[in-house]
Amino acid sequence: xxxxxxVKNCATNPSNFNSIxxxxxxxxxxxxxxxxxxxxxxxLFGSPIGVLQDKDLLKKAPNGELLVLYLxxxxxxxxDASLYNQLLKKCTEWKRLKEGRVVHEHFLRSRFxxxxxxxxxxxxxxxxxxxxxxxxxxxxxxxxxxMVSWTALITGYSQNEGAKEGLVxxxxxxxxxxxxxxxxxxxxxxxxxALESGGTxxxxxxxxxxxxxxxxxxxxxALVDMYARCGLMDEGKIVFDKLSCKNEVSWNGLxxxxxRKGEGxxxxxxxxxxxxxxxxxxxxxxxxxxxxxxxIGALEPGKWVHVHMIKSGLELIAFIxxxxxxxxxxxxxIDxxxxxxxRLLKKDVxxxxxxxxxxxxxxxxxxxxxxxxxxxxxxxxxxxxTFLCALTACSHAxxxxxxxxxxxxxxxxKIEPIISHYVTxxxxxxxxxxxxxxxxxxxxMPIEPTAAVWKALLGACRMHKNLELGxxxxxxxxxxxxxxxxxxxxxxxxxxxxxxxxxxxxxxxxMNQSGVKKEPACSWVEIENAVHMFVANDxxxxxxxxxxxxxxxxxxxxxxxxxxxxxxxVLWFMDHQEREERLQYHSERLALAFALxxxxxxxxxxxxxxxxxxxxxxxxxxxxxxxxxREIILRDTNRFHHFRxxxxxxxxxx
DNA sequence: CTAGGGTTAG
Numbered sequence: 001x002x003x004x005x006x007v008k009n010c011a012t013n014p015s016n017f018n019s020i021x022x023x024x025x026x027x028x029x030x031x032x033x034x035x036x037x038x039x040x041x042x043x044l045f046g047s048p049i050g051v052l053q054d055k056d057l058l059k060k061a062p063n064g065e066l067l068v069l070y071l072x073x074x075x076x077x078x079x080d081a082s083l084y085n086q087l088l089k090k091c092t093e094w095k096r097l098k099e100g101r102v103v104h105e106h107f108l109r110s111r112f113x114x115x116x117x118x119x120x121x122x123x124x125x126x127x128x129x130x131x132x133x134x135x136x137x138x139x140x141x142x143x144x145x146x147m148v149s150w151t152a153l154i155t156g157y158s159q160n161e162g163a164k165e166g167l168v169x170x171x172x173x174x175x176x177x178x179x180x181x182x183x184x185x186x187x188x189x190x191x192x193x194a195l196e197s198g199g200t201x202x203x204x205x206x207x208x209x210x211x212x213x214x215x216x217x218x219x220x221x222a223l224v225d226m227y228a229r230c231g232l233m234d235e236g237k238i239v240f241d242k243l244s245c246k247n248e249v250s251w252n253g254l255x256x257x258x259x260r261k262g263e264g265x266x267x268x269x270x271x272x273x274x275x276x277x278x279x280x281x282x283x284x285x286x287x288x289x290x291x292x293x294x295x296i297g298a299l300e301p302g303k304w305v306h307v308h309m310i311k312s313g314l315e316l317i318a319f320i321x322x323x324x325x326x327x328x329x330x331x332x333x334i335d336x337x338x339x340x341x342x343r344l345l346k347k348d349v350x351x352x353x354x355x356x357x358x359x360x361x362x363x364x365x366x367x368x369x370x371x372x373x374x375x376x377x378x379x380x381x382x383x384x385x386t387f388l389c390a391l392t393a394c395s396h397a398x399x400x401x402x403x404x405x406x407x408x409x410x411x412x413x414k415i416e417p418i419i420s421h422y423v424t425x426x427x428x429x430x431x432x433x434x435x436x437x438x439x440x441x442x443x444x445m446p447i448e449p450t451a452a453v454w455k456a457l458l459g460a461c462r463m464h465k466n467l468e469l470g471x472x473x474x475x476x477x478x479x480x481x482x483x484x485x486x487x488x489x490x491x492x493x494x495x496x497x498x499x500x501x502x503x504x505x506x507x508x509x510x511m512n513q514s515g516v517k518k519e520p521a522c523s524w525v526e527i528e529n530a531v532h533m534f535v536a537n538d539x540x541x542x543x544x545x546x547x548x549x550x551x552x553x554x555x556x557x558x559x560x561x562x563x564x565x566x567x568x569x570v571l572w573f574m575d576h577q578e579r580e581e582r583l584q585y586h587s588e589r590l591a592l593a594f595a596l597x598x599x600x601x602x603x604x605x606x607x608x609x610x611x612x613x614x615x616x617x618x619x620x621x622x623x624x625x626x627x628x629x630r631e632i633i634l635r636d637t638n639r640f641h642h643f644r645x646x647x648x649x650x651x652x653x654x
Numbered sequence: 655c656t657a658g659g660g661t662t663a664g
Contacts, residue, residue, distance in 0.1 A: 186657030
């Protein structure tokens with residue numbers, strides 16, 4: 001407030017200025033072209049005004065505030081419509097809602113308050129400051145609206161999680177007879193994409209064609225992105241190919257779409273095409289491509305893209321670094337993940353969370369604890385995802401006490417646990433064999449347990465062979481989520497391992513009758529930049545004979561050093577020999593045999609599987625790692641298993 | 655005055 005008084009004194013002393021307005025004008029034209037805001041202020045106001053000579057005050061006061069000091073100086077303010085507009089634009093650019101409101105009030109009292117253009121700017125200002133209620137109010141109260149008014153409001157909604165409102169407004173706009181332009185289409189397409197509404201998107205696409213905007217880069221890119229978000233990649237590709245003038249954004253929309261769909265190979269291929277076409281990949285591109293590589297566990301291609309990024313000179317900021325870290329972690333290279341983490345220019349909360357997730361996936365307990373505690377000391381404030389990551393990591397590493405302690409710690413950080421935190425704690429207790437405690441924990445939860453909570457308990461019952469509690473948990477899962485095949489299989493396995501074959505059969509039958517489908521298991525292995533996929537009992541593979549021979553060979557060797565097949569993981573109704581036969585050709589075994597045949601001796605073997613590894617394969621892999629003296633890294637849906645010299649990093653605990 | 659693309663958990 002003292003500042004205001006100073007300025008007021010200055011303002012009432014005309015010998016210092018010609019007018020407040022001319023100063024304000026200069027202020028803007030000068031500041032707009034200057035590097036740092038305080039520097040601009042100093043240059044402009046360095047000598048004549050007392051308060052502005054105070055350098056400390058000057059440093060603390062950004063331009064927006066200084067400006068407002070002039071504006072609230074009542075009598076001195078006599079702006080024209082274009083000055084109001086400039087002021088509002090600055091407030092928008094700097095996202096300064098408070099100052100924007102002051103200008104708004106002043107504007108309302110002026111004789112220009114009915115002018116359409118500054119009102120449009122006001123709508124945009126409030127929208128960019130995430131204050132849609134205010135934006136709407138301006139829109140409703142302005143006497144005359146044009147197409148820009150509608151577009152600014154629609155854009156505001158589509159950028160502030162108001163896709164539905166945006167689309168409703170769009171139809172209303174058409175009813176009032178306003179023609180949408182390329183800006184309008186860009187925004188409504190974004191809204192349709194956010195709602196994943198392909199039907200709406202196609203209609204809008206028709207509108208774009210009619211109005212001749214289909215090949216506008218902005219509209220075209222928005223179309224590509226809209227189709228990508230609706231999962232309609234083919235239609236997106238058609239629009240993309242038609243674009244005579246593409247840019248990075250068009251490419252990114254396409255690449256990100258495939259990355260989101262888990263189509264990593266296509267995303268990588270497009271990345272190459274983009275570069276060949278002479279387009280410079282941006283932060284967005286790299287971020288998507290790394291996510292795509294992480295998804296398919298493609299370490300070598302990921303490294304190759306990383307080299308491109310280093311060559312292109314892009315800095316390792318959090319937004320790309322986080323996905324890069326995640327890519328290395330999910331591709332099995334935890335050391336590279338840590339290196340990226342250490343080299344990040346600035347770590348944000350997602351960086352720490354990603355690092356904790358990496359440790360969780362690899363079951364590294366000591367590192368988890370160190371990382372979390374370092375974060376509490378020197379890092380950003382942990383959020384609810386942080387605790388999820390840390391709790392999952394404790395669960396995967398068998399750190400029961402640490403996990404329970406972190407759960408208690410959430411209170412200190414004033415973070416209310418959501419359902420996923422409870423799921424993780426049930427998992428933590430259950431894995432540790434504390435089944436009764438897990439059950440008690442569920443009963444005492446302050447929120448209603450979901451299917452996921454019971455599923456965690458069921459999984460623990462399978463692990464610790466607890467039939468009675470397993471049945472109880474399964475009943476809850478069936479009731480809450482009848483379409484998931486996982487619980488049926490788990491329960492059937494629990495029955496089978498307890499020798500209750502007829503019950504196991506009953507559950508299987510129930511599953512088949514209710515139309516619940518089991519996801520077909522498959523595994524991938526990467527050999528020299530090519531990814532090879534295997535399904536169980538694959539007879540169609542060109543190398544099937546060699547793979548079979550190799551595996552039989554290996555089986556003989558591991559049996560010599562103590563491997564005994566455990567057939568309780570396969571369907572009970574086959575006879576014993578047939579079961580053993582079946583087990584021989586689980587997809588991960590085929591992938592392993594293939595890798596042994598086709599990769600250089602001594603190099604690590606990286607296999608990925610789409611469901612959890614079965615217990616018998618896990619045992620077999622441990623023996624194989626010893627017999628062939630190779631490191632085998634297996635990624636399943638849950639985590640990584642590093643097999644080395646006869647044991648696994650998960651400590652048989654997954 | 656109004657437009658399009660990216661990250662962590664389960």
